[in-house]
Amino acid sequence: MTVRVLIADDQQLVRAGLRVLLDTQPDIEVIAEAADGAEAIALARSLRPDVCLLDIRMPGTDGLEATRAIAGPDVAEPIPVVVITTFDLDEYVYAALRAGARGFLLKDAGAAMLADAVHAAARGDALIAPNVTVRLIEAFAGTEPASGTAAPPLEPLTARERDVLAAVARGLGNTEIAGELHISLSTVKTHVASLMTKLDARNRVELAIWALGAAHRRD
Template sequence: MTSVLIVDDQVLIRAGIAALVRATDGLEVAGEAATGEEAVDLAAHRPPDVVLMDIRLPGMSGIAALERILAAAAPPKPKVVMLTVYDLDQYVYAALRAGASGFLLKDTPPERLLTAVKQIAEGEMLFAPTVTRRLVETYARQGEPVAEQPDTLDGLTARERDVLHLVGRGLTNDQIAQRLVVSIATVKTHVNRLMAKLALTSRAQAVVVAYESGLVTVGGDPRPAPGPPRLGPA
């Protein structure tokens, strides 16, 4: 059973989502919160699998609540999906950087929202990696100030850097496996390891780091795409 914490200051939206979740097999409501403070408290007392959180909340913002929930949670950490009115909301970029697994528009059809919750709970991408890349490039072009990120990728192996590079370019695990001529399981292992080394909580956050570290650049690529696998272990 996948537990869902619903966070929105608008009671009708919150109640509507809760009703949908309760009526869906395999899903249950872990709690409802109207503020970021309430969300942090509820997540601490009953850790949810997925958090659906309004990106703009009174008092503590949705992004601040996201950061506190992820910082306090023990593994496996909850997957946080931000709810927003605009798909290019400037706060979405900050949320992805902070560890959100993705975002949904508030006018998303009910069926799509429920499917998204199940996908996220199973560890899948909420939307195509290319969507994340377009969003990141939009704000990278504007020179938005960025939060502190790992100032070096030196802790990554050469192959992990290759994988991060391709994740940043918007490739799926299947596409990365084909490009590097390795199995999908091997790609997943490299993704998990690099995310652990960089203390990342979502694949979307990995895309942001790939840009902010300079591994991938807007409108171009400072490094050639990785070629066939090197001799020796992957």
């Protein structure tokens, strides 16, 4: 199935660059571009793309406000949003996730990570830039007592699932995990989906947090 994407960024060159990266993917189609948040909201509501790729800093209605209008908790029929920005600031990460974003990437993420984030959002999953994921986990760890525990999995994990879980906890994307473990990308996706089911996790951040809690329990 082709994933239909709306791109919103106030810089035309950035929009063009993102379009080029996404157009290299056989199952992703950019159906529209917006120059600000207000235009992104209008196009999202009229075209109903599968995923919206939004910059944070835009004139007028910014990406955070647009995310709340497109994917926020009060939206009757939300559309998945991936926020992409030049600015690696924690307040942007937290604000974007609170607004309803299903992913958070930096603009230098590259074609593979960008495609992974779009596919994850279209599936109802979430993908966050690896360095950002690590910071979220560290922030979580800082709020947990040393004796923090993780609930047992609903079903036992296989050895390969434990390998994939450890890689997710380090902030690696699916493509990087496939290369490191010498397995196919589709196999990685299958393991990640299985881990989410067994650990009752909604996204990769929750998988990483579970791994952290399990490590505390072993200690």
